[in-house]
Amino acid sequence: MLIPGRSKVDKKAEQMMRAYEEESLMLEKRSEEFEVIEEVFDRATLEAIYKLMQKKVIDKIYGVVKSGKEARIYHGRGFNGEELALKIYLTTTSEFRKGMFKYIDGDPRFKKVKKGVRGRDNLIYTWTKKEFSNLSLARDAGVMVPNPIAFYRNVLVMSFIGRDGVPAPLLKEVEPLNPREFYKSLLDNVRLLYSKAGLVHGDLSEYNVMVLDDFPVIFDVSQAVLKSHPLSDELLLRDVERINFYFGRLGVDTYRVEDIKRWVKGGAKILHKNPS
Ligand SMILES: Nc1ncnc2c1ncn2[C@@H]1O[C@H](COP(=O)(O)OP(=O)(O)O)[C@@H](O)[C@H]1O
Ligand SMILES: [Mg+2]
Structure with missing residues (x-):
């Protein structure tokens, strides 16, 4: 999705971001369970979250559950009140990119991915898609894994394993x-x-x-x-x-x-x- 200038989606994304920041601030005051949300998503991530909200996959995002090296897990809720885990891939160090490629290369499901094509996003989006696809295969096989719900760009939504935001x-x-x-x-x-x-x-x-x-x-x-x-x-x-x-x-x-x-x-x- 290419957005020239300040499109409707863009403005909506900003509104959403503001509402989200306000809500997290409130949450932060209300509960010490959630870490301070110190970081602002980049625009592409914001749009992805907004898209998933539009699609009625995500209703609310609370705060960070855990920060890893490359991804961060957020706690959220779906429209039926069910707890969600959002895995958002944010950074790609060149080390991570090199590491990722080893696992994607040689996989017929992701033949089209070429190193460097459309830069960072292509690889990280493929990585997210790969995790979703693997979760789906595992779930269908009856393996105990979080239930994959949706993905868009670098955002993967799955069922939350735990309770009340505590994994x-x-x-x-x-x-x-x-x-x-x-x-x-x-x-x-x-x-x-x-x-x-x-x-x-x-x-x-x-x-x-x-x-x-x-x-x-x-x-x-x-x-x-x-x-x-x-x-x-x-x-x-x-x-x-x-x-x-x-x-x-x-x-x-x-x-x-x-x-x-x-x-x-x-x-x-x-x-x-x-x-x-
Ligand atoms: N579906 C989930 N429900 C609840 N907590 C989760 C879920 N997925 C991940 N987490 C928590 O987030 C942490 C990081 O997730 P993980 O997928 O291992 O990311 P990384 O790739 O950074 O290792 C986990 O150790 C776990 O505590
Ligand atoms: Mg891990």
């Missing part, structure tokens, strides 16, 4: 009550992700798994690749090793990495435990 804790932050069952459940999800969604997460660790009612919810799937991707084997191995390392430390008898890999891929039926 469910990360596996990094809490130990599951039943580590052994949690371990098995996580492996089941990895297998489902591979066999039914045809994906390898590629960045699985205690930082990208939430604990919800003592069950795992896998998220942050932007870098996940199709199993046909040249890197998929290597990434699967790393994912499994990290899971084993985490649960090994909690005293769980983990299975052998090679067995898990074969089992995930539909081969091995029996999993052998690591010698303790």
Whole structure:
């Protein structure tokens, strides 16, 4: 969407931004749960949010839940009052761009993306679309992930995992009550992700798994690749090793990495435990 001068959308976006800033200021006073909104979105992001409001996907945006290196997660609500998580990709360092390209290159879904074409936006929009597409594949396969709702440009909207703006804790932050069952459940999800969604997460660790009612919810799937991707084997191995390392430390008898890999891929039926 190209907007010459101050178009209608442009003005509307500014109005919305002002209302949004006022509301966040109020929220900030009312509740200490939300971080101060110190940063103003760029125009393209503002328009994307406005578009999603027009489409009745987003009704309200509150504040930042978490800031990552490249993306920020906002808490919002849909028109039925349901809690939303908005993942907004904001920056692209050249390091991030280089990193991203590795995962997009070799994926037939995103063949048209060329490095440098229409600069930063093209790659970051593709990245957002890739995360949405991966979430959708995972959800359809029955993997426990946030429900993807919509995306536009660099804004991804999904269901909020948590309550009242407080996200469910990360596996990094809490130990599951039943580590052994949690371990098995996580492996089941990895297998489902591979066999039914045809994906390898590629960045699985205690930082990208939430604990919800003592069950795992896998998220942050932007870098996940199709199993046909040249890197998929290597990434699967790393994912499994990290899971084993985490649960090994909690005293769980983990299975052998090679067995898990074969089992995930539909081969091995029996999993052998690591010698303790
Ligand atoms: N759908 C969601 N619901 C609630 N919180 C979320 C959701 N998605 C992400 N978060 C929170 O935001 C943080 C960053 O999200 P993540 O997708 O991992 O971004 P990054 O790519 O920066 O690692 C997570 O650690 C989690 O606490
Ligand atoms: Mg993450």
